[in-house]
Amino acid sequence: MPSFKVSLLDYGAGNVRSVRNAISACGYEIEDITEASQIAHAKAIVFPGVGSYGSAMKVLKEKGFDQPLRDYLEGRDRPFLGICLGMQTLFESSDEHEEGAEAIPGLGVIPGKVIKFDESKMAVPHIGWNGRILHQDSPILKYVDAEEDVYFVHSYYAPVTDENKEWVLTSTTYSGQRFVSAVQRGSVVATQFHPEKSGKTGLNVLKGFLEAVENGTFHQAKNIDVEPAAHTDLTKRIVVALDVRTNDHGDLVVTKGDQYDVRENHKQGSETGRGGVRNLGKPVALASRYYEEGADEIAFLNITSFREGVIEDMPMLQVLEQASKSIFVPLTVGGGIRSYSDPKSGQTWSALEVAARYFRAGADKVSIGSDAVYASEELVANGGKCTGESSIEVISQVYGAQAVVISIDPKRVFVSDKESVNEKHVVVELDDDSVGPNGERFCWYQCTVKGGREARDICAVTVAKAAQYLGAGEIMLNCIDMDGQGKGYDLPLMKAVSGAVSIPVIASSGAGNESHFVKVFKETGVQAALAAGIFHRNEVEIKACKNAMTKSGIEARKSS
Ligand code: 1PR
Incomplete structure (x- = not known):
């Protein structure tokens, strides 16, 4: 029987239903934080950030949650689990803001700034299942094998730096770029990935966290030497x-x-x-x-x-x-x-x-x-x-x-030569396996609407x-x-x-x-x-x- 309720910091910016469902699947009840005064008394806070960095920080401020949260996190001895944006807001600031505006200050618990993946080098956002390189051997990850992949979806990341390296629990690489995929210091834990979307692996991360709250075993985390060339790959x-x-x-x-x-x-x-x-x-x-x-x-x-x-x-x-x-x-x-x-x-x-x-x-x-x-x-x-x-x-x-x-629901339109097609359509040369019924070597793909019932130009x-x-x-x-x-x-x-x-x-x-x-x-x-x-x-x-x-x-x- 769980000895505490999980305090969920849902500031109403989007769908946190899956986080609620995942906590319930681990056998825990949820208590919503609706008043700033609840923060100080929480046994364990889960903060699933949704929306943009700026809007998240703005809402935290407007509701008066920001300072009580900083106080809660201060001693690193109160259990906290931030997810995705909930991890990024722990950093000092983020580049996720409107063009021309200044970097938005975060909660400032972890040194460093959150920046955007370089769109000229990789597809952004980083969406999908990727691995984790362990920097700490932690009870949080007790039920998870090192090789298991977890689900990410984000355009901004925190780089691993000398200033924040003692926080890093795991790092991940995307197209060669290393970033912080989870942090832990004392009882403060946060993940860039989504445990609530990472299948049984994710539920096991949650289980590890909740069990560490239950048993007070956060302090057992130990640093591991990381091979500098270690890398992970986004899976198909x-x-x-x-x-x-x-x-x-x-x-x-x-x-x-x-x-x-x-x-x-x-x-x-x-x-x-x-x-x-x-x-x-x-x-x-x-x-x-x-x-x-x-x-x-x-x-x-x-x-x-x-x-x-x-x-x-x-x-x-x-x-x-x-x-x-x-x-x-x-x-x-x-x-x-x-x-x-x-x-x-x-x-x-x-x-x-x-x-x-x-x-x-x-x-x-x-x-x-x-x-x-x-x-x-x-x-x-x-x-x-x-x-x-x-x-x-x-x-x-x-x-x-x-x-x-x-x-997109396209249909092939076969043609024997490129020139016969209106130049606004992209014509594709076909390989031997896909030539048209009359031997056509080219086609363009015409979009349809209403489940293929109506073709458009x-x-x-x-x-x-x-x-x-x-x-x-x-x-x-x-x-x-x-x-x-x-x-x-x-x-x-x-x-x-x-x-x-x-x-x-x-x-x-x-x-x-x-x-x-x-x-x-x-x-x-x-x-x-x-x-x-x-x-x-x-x-x-x-x-x-x-x-x-x-x-x-x-x-x-x-x-x-
Ligand atoms: O136009 O925004 O209301 O969306 C309608 C949605 O419904 C679109 O995603 C459209 O693709 C889908 N849709 C409409 N009619 C059909 C139909 O089959 N009659 N299904 C349909 C399209 C696409 C895949 C399909 C794959 C793989 N289905 O879901 O299952 O083609 O099939 P396969 O592996 O068996 O070959 P809107």
Whole structure:
């Protein structure tokens, strides 16, 4: 039986539902800090920073939490766990501020400044699973093997310096840049990574911390000599997608199409010659299975959202609420992330309000499909001038680029020569495996909206670049021609888009076996590969894909 309640410093800036769920999963109750006076009496404070450095510090100040927190942290003998921004605010200042403004002062507990990753050398943000180099042997990490990877998502980092090195618990390298990935001094602990999103490894970090509070064993941490050349690598991710919709009986099911057609074909006796919606299982149960089997991320896509308003579509919110209680890897939700007005009541919701509902329900990222195509068209029409009003811009401004994924649903348009295509479209040369039905050696990838139902006069490369410019943090790149075919990813498309943007690209559509994952990672610049059908039909195990990747020298997540 736990002897204390965890005091959660949730200053209301965003979704900390997963942190709450992870603490509960470790068997602890939570007490919210709503008054500054509670800080001094807390037994253990967990501070999951959300939003930007400036806004976090501003809210701490406005609520009068900043000085009581400094006092609490002063002696290093009161248990504290900061997460992500909750670690960065412990430093003296951060460069995360508006252009031209001065560095924002932090709590100043750890010497040094938080700075931005160099966008000219690496994709920013640093998103995904990466390792840890141990600088201290600490009871906090008692239940975690040194090799296990943890989940990061951040654009700013604290470098390891002579001034802060006695604080460093672990460091991590990203594209050769070493940064502080966890700190501990006395009972003050903080992680740049997200324990609540790092699967069982993350829960074990939390367990180690809570047990050290319980037993008062923080002092057992001992410094370790670190090999200067030690480094870690960002792993390539495997994402499982669950296409969700209501079937003809009104049940919410996971389905899977062939080239986006999710109905059984040619059902005998049916008037239309078409069968019902394929039912491959229940969303939360399937997602839980994938979590247990090692999925690095899970995406729920409401594939009929173009028909109804997402706010009305409460089952998807419930799916997220349920899933986030027991699934501790990043969750993305897509379908219907746009502004919406209810014709009956006349009430309207902005895209930001829709996204906020999903973040509060437990989503870490929202994925925008049709609306991203419209926003890109508008950007091009405006000669590259942003309106500041698109769903990508508004959601990214409030929740950060890492929370905004763009889902692109292109179809191939084969052509025999480059010149016959309007010059605004990027034409891709095809390899021998992908030539067109009439031997065409080129194609451009035409974007669609409404789940592939309507083609638009804009290509996938243009939408990807526009979306990055508008503030998206990641691209989920489907291909309708390859979807459900099991013949492998569309490599020319993956190459063209990942080569045109600096944000991570998730390859999607067409995975049929382990070798397809190896191929897409070896031959293109994508950072993640998504599959649906092969996992739903139990044809291939996630573990087998990771083994094949590792055998081919591709880093895959190591987990407990
Ligand atoms: O336009 O913002 O409302 O978003 C709609 C979302 O729903 C988009 O992300 C769009 O891709 C998705 N969507 C719409 N219709 C379908 C459909 O299948 N009829 N699903 C659909 C797209 C993409 C992946 C798919 C992969 C891998 N699904 O989730 O599962 O292609 O499949 P595979 O491994 O079996 O080949 P908006």
